[in-house]
Amino acid sequence: MSGTSLREPSTTRHAGLSRVDVVDAALAIVEAHGGDALTMRRLAADLGVTTTTIYWHVGNRDELVLALIARLAERQAGSVVVGDTGAERVESAARNIWSNALAHRNVTALASRVGATTLLELPLEVALLAELEAAGLREDVARDALRSILMVVAGFLVGAWRPVVGESDLWAGVRDERISDATLAAMGRAPDVGLLFDRTIRTVVAGLVP
Amino acid sequence: MSGTSLREPSTTRHAGLSRVDVVDAALAIVEAHGGDALTMRRLAADLGVTTTTIYWHVGNRDELVLALIARLAERQAGSVVVGDTGAERVESAARNIWSNALAHRNVTALASRVGATTLLELPLEVALLAELEAAGLREDVARDALRSILMVVAGFLVGAWRPVVGESDLWAGVRDERISDATLAAMGRAPDVGLLFDRTIRTVVAGLVP
DNA sequence: ACCTGAACACCGTTCAAGT
DNA sequence: ACCTGAACACCGTTCAAGT
Numbered sequence: 001m002s003g004t005s006l007r008e009p010s011t012t013r014h015a016g017l018s019r020v021d022v023v024d025a026a027l028a029i030v031e032a033h034g035g036d037a038l039t040m041r042r043l044a045a046d047l048g049v050t051t052t053t054i055y056w057h058v059g060n061r062d063e064l065v066l067a068l069i070a071r072l073a074e075r076q077a078g079s080v081v082v083g084d085t086g087a088e089r090v091e092s093a094a095r096n097i098w099s100n101a102l103a104h105r106n107v108t109a110l111a112s113r114v115g116a117t118t119l120l121e122l123p124l125e126v127a128l129l130a131e132l133e134a135a136g137l138r139e140d141v142a143r144d145a146l147r148s149i150l151m152v153v154a155g156f157l158v159g160a161w162r163p164v165v166g167e168s169d170l171w172a173g174v175r176d177e178r179i180s181d182a183t184l185a186a187m188g189r190a191p192d193v194g195l196l197f198d199r200t201i202r203t204v205v206a207g208l209v210p
Numbered sequence: 211m212s213g214t215s216l217r218e219p220s221t222t223r224h225a226g227l228s229r230v231d232v233v234d235a236a237l238a239i240v241e242a243h244g245g246d247a248l249t250m251r252r253l254a255a256d257l258g259v260t261t262t263t264i265y266w267h268v269g270n271r272d273e274l275v276l277a278l279i280a281r282l283a284e285r286q287a288g289s290v291v292v293g294d295t296g297a298e299r300v301e302s303a304a305r306n307i308w309s310n311a312l313a314h315r316n317v318t319a320l321a322s323r324v325g326a327t328t329l330l331e332l333p334l335e336v337a338l339l340a341e342l343e344a345a346g347l348r349e350d351v352a353r354d355a356l357r358s359i360l361m362v363v364a365g366f367l368v369g370a371w372r373p374v375v376g377e378s379d380l381w382a383g384v385r386d387e388r389i390s391d392a393t394l395a396a397m398g399r400a401p402d403v404g405l406l407f408d409r410t411i412r413t414v415v416a417g418l419v420p
Numbered sequence: 421a422c423c424t425g426a427a428c429a430c431c432g433t434t435c436a437a438g439t
Numbered sequence: 440a441c442c443t444g445a446a447c448a449c450c451g452t453t454c455a456a457g458t
Contacts, residue, residue: 014439014441040432050443052434057441061432112368113323147369147403148410155365158322159357193357200358200414207413224422224458250451260424262453267422271451 015049019067022047022057027068027107035110038065062114069111069120076100077123086135087209093128094149094201097121101157108157117154125150135209145208152204156197225259229277232257232267237278237317245320248275272324279321279330286310287333296345297419303338304359304411307331311367318367327364335360345419355418362414366407 025046029038040061044051058064079096083089101108101121111120118125128149132142235256239248250271254261268274289306293299311318311331321330328335338359342352 017441039430041430051432052444053442055433117368144406148406151365151369151406152362152410153365154368155361155363158327158364158368159361196354196358196361200362200417203414203417204410207410207417227422249449251449261451262425263423265452 019057022054023067023071026064027071030106030110034106065114066116069116072104072107073120073122081127081131087205089131090135090205090209091201093131094153097124097153098197160193229267232264233277233281236274237281240316240320244316275324276326279326282314282317283330283332291337291341297415299341300345300415300419301411303341304363307334307363308407370403
C-alpha cells in the first residue's frame with residue numbers, strides 16, 4: 001500500500017488533506033495489514049504528515065475506525081440477491097454477507113472487535129431481512145430468523161479464521177495428555193469450510209422459512 | 211479481585227511468588243475487567259511486585275494469556291452430558307460449550323481474539339465429538355458435524371455480545387438515511403438469545419444426526 | 421533462584437504555537 | 440482552516456544488578 005499516496009515528506013506547510021483521504025488511507029492499512037497495524041503514527045507517515053494532523057481531521061482513533069468501517073460498508077452496498085424460491089433467496093442474501101466478510105476479513109475482524117459488525121453489514125442485513133419478509137415471515141418472526149442466520153454466519157466467520165489443533169505452534173507447551181493424538185487429528189480443519197457453510201445455512205434456512 | 215492477595219507493597223525482597231500465583235492473578239483480572247485490563251504493570255501491582263518479576267515467572271504477555279486460558283480450561287473440564295437419544299446428548303454437549311462460554315465471557319473473548327478458542331474449549335469439544343460418534347456418525351462425518359456445531363455456537367457467542375442498532379451510541383454520526391427507523395427497530399436485539407440458540411442448535415443437530 | 425531499578429521503543433492524545 | 444513540535448501518561452520488554 002501507500003503506492004498511491006506519494007507526498008513530499010514534510011516540505012510544504014499545507015498538505016491539502018481531506019477527511020476522506022485520511023479515512024481511505026486508514027482503510028488501506030487495515031485491509032492490507034490488519035487492525036493492529038493501524039497506528040496514528042503509521043497512518044500519518046503514510047500520508048506524509050504529522051500525527052497531530054490526523055487528530056484534526058478525525059477526532060481520535062475510535063472515530064477513525066468507525067469511519068473506516070462505514071466507508072467500506074457504503075462501498076459494498078450493492079450485492080444482488082438471486083434465486084427463485086423464498087428459501088433460495090434468503091440463502092443467497094445470507095451468502096452475500098458471508099462472502100463479503102471473507103473478502104474483507106481484516107476489516108470484518110476489526111469491526112467485530114469494536115462491536116461494529118452491524119455497521120459494516122447493515123445494507124446486507126437489511127437486504128436479508130427484506131427477503132425473509134418477502135418469503136412470508138411475519139415481522140417479529142422475520143426478526144428472530146434474521147438473528148439466527150446472522151449468528152450462524154458470524155460463527156462460520158470466526159470458524160474460518162480459527163487456528164486448529166496441530167496447525168499452529170500455539171499448542172506447544174499446553175497439550176493435554178489425556179486427549180489422544182487421534183482425537184486431535186479428528187478435530188483438524190475441515191477441507192472446505194465453504195461447503196460446510198452451504199450445508200449448514202441451508203439446513204437452518206429450511207427450518208426457518210416455509 | 212485482589213481481595214485475596216494482600217501483600218506488602220514491596221518491603222520484602224523475596225515475594226515467594228510461584229508461576230501459578232501469577233497465572234491465577236492474571237485470570238482474576240481478565241474475568242473481572244476483561245482482556246484489555248490485563249497489563250503487566252497492573253498485574254505486578256496486584257501481586258505487590260515489580261513488572262520485571264512477572265517476566266521471570268512467565269515468559270511474556272502472550273504466554274501468560276495462553277497459560278491463563280489453559281488454567282480456566284482445566285477447571286471447567288467436568289461438565290456432564292445429559293439426554294436419552296443421540297440427538298439430545300449432542301445438543302446437551304453443545305449447550306455445555308455455550309453456557310461455559312457465557313459464564314466466562316471475558317476469557318472467551320480474549321481466547322477468541324488470540325485464536326485460542328479451541329484451547330479453552332478442548333475438553334468440551336472432545337466430549338461433543340464423542341457424543342457425535344456415539345450417535346452413530348462415522349469419523350469424518352462426525353468431524354464435519356463437530357465443525358458445524360462449533361461454528362453455530364461461536365456465532366451465538368459473538369451474537370450474544372453484539373451491540374445492536376439503537377442500543378449503543380456507536381451509531382450517532384454514521385446512520386444511513388436510506389434505511390428507515392422501522393427497519394432498524396425490527397433488527398433490535400431479540401428478547402431471549404438463549405431461546406434462539408436452543409431452537410437453532412436443535413435444527414442444526416436434527417439435520418446432522420439421524 | 422528470585423526480585424529490583426533503570427532504560428528502550430512504542431502507543432494514543434493534548435496543547436500551544438505557527439502560517 | 441490546516442498543520443507542526445513538544446510533551447504527557449501509558450504500554451511491553453530487556454538488561455544489568457542485587458540478595
